[in-house]
Amino acid sequence: MADVLFTNVRILDGTGETNPYTGSVLVRENRIRQVGRSTAPIAPGGATVIDAAGATLMPGMCEAHTHFSWNDAATLAAIQTMPLEEHVLWCAKVAKKYLQAGFTSCVGAACAKPRLDVVIRNAINAGQIPGPRYMAASQEITVLGALGDETLPHLPFPEFSFGVNISGADEMRKAVRLFLKYGVDSIKLNLSGDNFTPQSPAETTWMLDEEVAAAMREVKIRGKRGVAHARSSESVKQALRHGIELIYHASFVDEEALDMLEAKKDEVFVAPGIAILYAMLYEAEPWGITHAMACDMGYQIEWDAACVSLAKMHKRGIRVLPGGDYGFAFTPHCQNARDLEFFVKYLGFTPMEAIRCTTLYGGQVMKRPHDLGLVKEGYLADLMLVDGDPLANLSILRDPKRILAVMKDGVFAKAPEIAARRQWERAA
Amino acid sequence: MADVLFTNVRIFDGGGEAPFTGDVLVQGNRIARVVKTGFGARSQPVAGARTIDGAGAFLMPGMVEAHTHFSWNDQPSLDAIQRMPPEEHILWCAQVAERYLDMGWTSCVGAACAKPRLDVVIRNAINDGTIIGPRYLAASQEITVPGGLGDTTQPHLPQSEFAFGAVVSGAEEMRRCVRTFAKWGVDSLKINLSGESITGMPSEMSQFTSEEVRVCVEEAKAWGKRVAAHARSTWSIKECVKQGIEVIYHASFTDEEALDMLEAHKTEHFIAPGLAWLINTCHNASEWGLTPEVTRKMGYHRELEAAIESMKAMRRRGIRILPGGDYGFAWTPHGTNAKDLEYFVKYVGMSNMEALLSATAWGGPMMRMGKVLGYIREGYLADILLVDGDPLSDITVLQDKSRILAVMKDGEFHRAPEMHAAARSLPMTRWAA
Numbered sequence: 015m016a017d018v019l020f021t022n023v024r025i026l027d028g029t030g031e032t033n034p035y036t037g038s039v040l041v042r043e044n045r046i047r048q049v050g051r052s053t054a055p056i057a058p059g060g061a062t063v064i065d066a067a068g069a070t071l072m073p074g075m076c077e078a079h080t081h082f083s084w085n086d087a088a089t090l091a092a093i094q095t096m097p098l099e100e101h102v103l104w105c106a107k108v109a110k111k112y113l114q115a116g117f118t119s120c121v122g123a124a125c126a127k128p129r130l131d132v133v134i135r136n137a138i139n140a141g142q143i144p145g146p147r148y149m150a151a152s153q154e155i156t157v158l159g160a161l162g163d164e165t166l167p168h169l170p171f172p173e174f175s176f177g178v179n180i181s182g183a184d185e186m187r188k189a190v191r192l193f194l195k196y197g198v199d200s201i202k203l204n205l206s207g208d209n210f211t212p213q214s215p216a217e218t219t220w221m222l223d224e225e226v227a228a229a230m231r232e233v234k235i236r237g238k239r240g241v242a243h244a245r246s247s248e249s250v251k252q253a254l255r256h257g258i259e260l261i262y263h264a265s266f267v268d269e270e271a272l273d274m275l276e277a278k279k280d281e282v283f284v285a286p287g288i289a290i291l292y293a294m295l296y297e298a299e300p301w302g303i304t305h306a307m308a309c310d311m312g313y314q315i316e317w318d319a320a321c322v323s324l325a326k327m328h329k330r331g332i333r334v335l336p337g338g339d340y341g342f343a344f345t346p347h348c349q350n351a352r353d354l355e356f357f358v359k360y361l362g363f364t365p366m367e368a369i370r371c372t373t374l375y376g377g378q379v380m381k382r383p384h385d386l387g388l389v390k391e392g393y394l395a396d397l398m399l400v401d402g403d404p405l406a407n408l409s410i411l412r413d414p415k416r417i418l419a420v421m422k423d424g425v426f427a428k429a430p431e432i433a434a435r436r437q438w439e440r441a442a
Numbered sequence: 443m444a445d446v447l448f449t450n451v452r453i454f455d456g457g458g459e460a461p462f463t464g465d466v467l468v469q470g471n472r473i474a475r476v477v478k479t480g481f482g483a484r485s486q487p488v489a490g491a492r493t494i495d496g497a498g499a500f501l502m503p504g505m506v507e508a509h510t511h512f513s514w515n516d517q518p519s520l521d522a523i524q525r526m527p528p529e530e531h532i533l534w535c536a537q538v539a540e541r542y543l544d545m546g547w548t549s550c551v552g553a554a555c556a557k558p559r560l561d562v563v564i565r566n567a568i569n570d571g572t573i574i575g576p577r578y579l580a581a582s583q584e585i586t587v588p589g590g591l592g593d594t595t596q597p598h599l600p601q602s603e604f605a606f607g608a609v610v611s612g613a614e615e616m617r618r619c620v621r622t623f624a625k626w627g628v629d630s631l632k633i634n635l636s637g638e639s640i641t642g643m644p645s646e647m648s649q650f651t652s653e654e655v656r657v658c659v660e661e662a663k664a665w666g667k668r669v670a671a672h673a674r675s676t677w678s679i680k681e682c683v684k685q686g687i688e689v690i691y692h693a694s695f696t697d698e699e700a701l702d703m704l705e706a707h708k709t710e711h712f713i714a715p716g717l718a719w720l721i722n723t724c725h726n727a728s729e730w731g732l733t734p735e736v737t738r739k740m741g742y743h744r745e746l747e748a749a750i751e752s753m754k755a756m757r758r759r760g761i762r763i764l765p766g767g768d769y770g771f772a773w774t775p776h777g778t779n780a781k782d783l784e785y786f787v788k789y790v791g792m793s794n795m796e797a798l799l800s801a802t803a804w805g806g807p808m809m810r811m812g813k814v815l816g817y818i819r820e821g822y823l824a825d826i827l828l829v830d831g832d833p834l835s836d837i838t839v840l841q842d843k844s845r846i847l848a849v850m851k852d853g854e855f856h857r858a859p860e861m862h863a864a865a866r867s868l869p870m871t872r873w874a875a
Contacts, residue, residue, distance in 0.1 A: 099563040133529035
C-alpha cells in the first residue's frame with residue numbers, strides 16, 4: 015500500500031460546517047495523516063502524488079439502508095426465486111459496484127436469504143471480494159400475512175418466504191437467536207406494513223410489543239443493533255419504545271412520535287428511503303405500475319405524508335440519512351446518491367446538509383463516529399475524488415464518469431486514470 | 443475489445459513443430475493472421491490494432507486443464523471440503539476460477555464439484571461476465587454407491603447433505619440422479635467406478651454393477667451429456683471402453699487387455715491420470731499426517747509405480763494423456779497445476795514438446811472445441827499465452843506466474859503484458875482530472 019498525496023484538491027470535509035477550500039491531503043497507510051489548507055502542497059515524502067487539478071475531495075459516502083441481495087427485480091417473489099449460489103455471486107457483484115460508485119460504507123438493512131449479508135461482509139473483510147465497509151443484517155422478520163411473508167396457501171414452506179415468518183415471542187426469540195448465531199450485526203423487524211403488499215398497507219402495525227421486546231432482549235444481550243421497517247406512526251413509536259436505533263421509512267408520524275424521536279435524537283437514525291415512493295409514483299410504469307395504480311396503492315398519500323414528516327424531523331435536528339430500497343427494477347442499485355437530491359428538493363435540506371447525512375452521519379451510523387466520515391487528520395482514508403462541485407450539482411454524485419477515484423481504507427477501489435496509461439505502449 | 447498485433451514473438455502453434463519467429467494478429471475474439479518474419483524484419487503496424495512487441499517472448503495457445511475441481515478448497519480431507527457452507531463455497535469457486543486463468547489455464551474441464559450446482563453456476567457466471575474465469579465445462583457431483591468413494595455420510599449422520607458425492611444404489615436411482623444433474627445443466631456426469639485408497643476402499647476395487655453404469659451412460663447420452671469416470675482399477679478402465687465413457691480419470695492399474703482396448707479406441711477416449719495426487723500423497727503430505735509409511739500402507743506407492751508404468755505404455759501406444767487432476771487438496775493447491783507437465787516429462791518419459799501438446803493440441807477436442815481451440819492458427823479462438831522463456835527447454839517456467847507475461851482469453855487480455863514504459867519510469871505525478 016503506497017502512501018498517497020492528493021494535491022490541488024477542493025476539500026469538502028463532510029462536517030457540513032466548513033465551506034470547501036483548496037488544499038492537499040496526505041494519506042499514510044489507511045489513515046488521513048495530514049490535511050493542508052494552503053495551495054502550497056504538503057511535502058510528499060515518498061508518497062504517490064495525485065494532482066487532482068481542482069477536483070473535489072470528499073469523504074466516501076455511506077448508504078444507511080442497503081440491500082445487496084435485492085436483484086433489481088420488480089417483485090419480492092422474483093428476488094426470492096433466485097437460487098442461493100447465483101444470489102451470492104449477485105451480492106458480490108453489487109458490493110463491488112457500490113464501492114466503485116463512491117459508497118465506502120453501507121449499512122445492511124435486510125437480506126433475502128439467511129446468510130447472504132454475513133457471508134458478503136466476511137468476504138469483504140477477508141479481502142476475498144471488493145466492497146464497502148459493511149454491517150450485515152438478518153432477513154426481514156415479520157408476522158404471518160405481513161410484509162415479507164411471501165408463502166402461498168399451497169406453498170407454505172419457509173423457503174418460499176422473503177422474510178422469516180414468526181408468531182409469538184418464543185418464535186421471535188428463536189429466529190433472532192439463529193441470525194445472531196450466523197453473525198449478523200443487526201436484526202431487521204418489519205413492524206409496519208407496506209403499500210407494496212396490499213394485504214398489509216403502510217399505515218398498519220403488526221407486531222406485538224412482547225414480540226418486539228423478546229427480539230430486542232436478545233439483540234441487546236449480544237451487543238447488536240435492532241433496526242425496523244416502520245412506516246406507520248404507531249410502528250415508529252413502538253420502535254422507539256423498544257430501543258431500536260435505526261428506523262427505516264417513518265413516513266407517517268404524529269406529534270407524539272415526533273416528540274419521541276426528538277427526545278432520542280442523539281441515539282436514533284432515520285433512513286426514509288424515499289426514492290422508492292417517488293419511483294412507484296412516477297417511474298414504475300415499464301413494470302406495469304401506472305401512476306394511477308400507485309395512487310390506488312396509497313403511494314401518493316404516503317409520499318405527501320413522508321415529505322411533511324421528514325421535513326419536520328430535519329427541522330427538529332433528527333438525523334435523516336440517505337439510502338433505501340435501491341435494488342428494485344424501478345430503483346436500480348447504485349443510483350443511491352439520488353436520495354440527496356430528493357432531500358434538497360422535497361425535504362428542505364441545503365446541499366451541504368444533504369452531504370453531511372452521508373458523511374458525518376455516515377460515520378455515526380457505522381458506529382465509528384470518531385474516525386469515519388470526515389476528511390480530517392487521523393480519520394480512516396475513505397475518500398472520493400469528484401469532478402465538479404457536488405454542492406452546486408448533487409446529481410454528479412451518481413454519475414460514474416464524475417467519480418474520478420474512490421479510496422477505501424487507504425487503497426484505491428477506483429484509481430484515478432493516469433494520462434500516460436491512456437496510450438498503450440510497447441510490451442515485454 | 444481492441445485488436446492486438448503481437449510482433450517479434452516465438453510462436454509455438456500447437457502443431458508439434460519447432461517455434462518460429464513471427465507476428466500474430468488478433469481481431470475480435472479470433473486469430474486473424476499468423477506470419478513468419480525474418481530476422482530483424484520490421485512488422486507493418488495494422489490499422490486499429492494495438493501493437494505489442496513481444497521482444498522474443500514465447501507465444502503459445504492457452505492451456506487446457508482436463509480434470510478440474512474448483513470447489514475443492516485446498517483442505518486435507520473430503521469432509522473438510524464438504525463442510526464449507528454453500529455461500530462461502532460459491533465465492534471460493536469464483537476466486538479459484540480466476541486463479542486458473544491467472545496461471546494460463548484458459549480452459550478447464552470440470553471433473554466433479556462438491557455440491558450439486560457449484561460447477562454449473564460458476565460456468566454460467568463466467569459466461570455472462572459476472573465473474574472472471576476460464577472457459578469451463580461444468581460437472582456433476584461424483585456419483586457413487588453407499589460406502590464408495592465420495593459417500594462421507596456417517597451412521598448417525600445419514601443425511602445426503604453430509605455426502606461429498608451423490609450416493610445411488612440401483613439402476614433407477616442412477617437414472618434419477620443423472621436426470622437431476624442434467625436438469626441443473628451440467629456438461630458432464632462424473633461417476634466413481636473404482637475405489638480410492640485414502641477413503642478405505644482400495645483403488646483396485648470397483649463398486650458399481652455394469653447395469654448401473656449402463657443406465658448412467660444411457661441417460662447421459664439421451665441428454666447429450668458426456669460421462670467421465672474415476673477409474674483406477676483395471677475393471678473400471680475396461681468398463682469405460684466397453685460402455686463408451688469418454689473421459690477416463692487416473693487409469694492407474696492396467697493389464698495388456700485394458701491397454702489393447704484403449705489403443706483400439708484411442709480416438710474416443712481421453713486419459714487424465716492426475717499424477718500430482720499420487721506423487722504428492724506419497725511424498726509431500728507428511729504435514730497432514732500422511733507420512734510415506736502411512737501412504738505406503740494405504741497402497742499409494744504401489745499405485746504410483748503402476749500408474750507410471752501404465753502411462754508409459756499408453757504413451758507408447760499413442761493414447762491421449764492430458765494434464766490436470768485433483769489439484770485443490772492441501773498438498774496439491776490450486777494454481778500449481780502446470781506441475782503435471784513436469785511430471786509427464788519426469789515420470790512418463792514425454793518430451794517437453796509432447797507435454798506441451800498434451801495441454802494444448804489435445805485440449806481443444808477435450809473441450810469439444812477441436813476445430814477452434816488449442817492452436818495458434820488463423821480462424822482459431824484467441825486464447826493465447828505470452829511466456830518469458832522457452833517451455834520446450836524448461837517445462838517448469840509454466841509453473842511460475844511471473845514468467846507468464848500475458849494471458850488472453852477470447853481475444854481479451856485477462857492479464858495484459860506489462861508496459862516497458864511504465865516499468866522504466868513510474869510517473870511521480872498523476873493527473874486525475
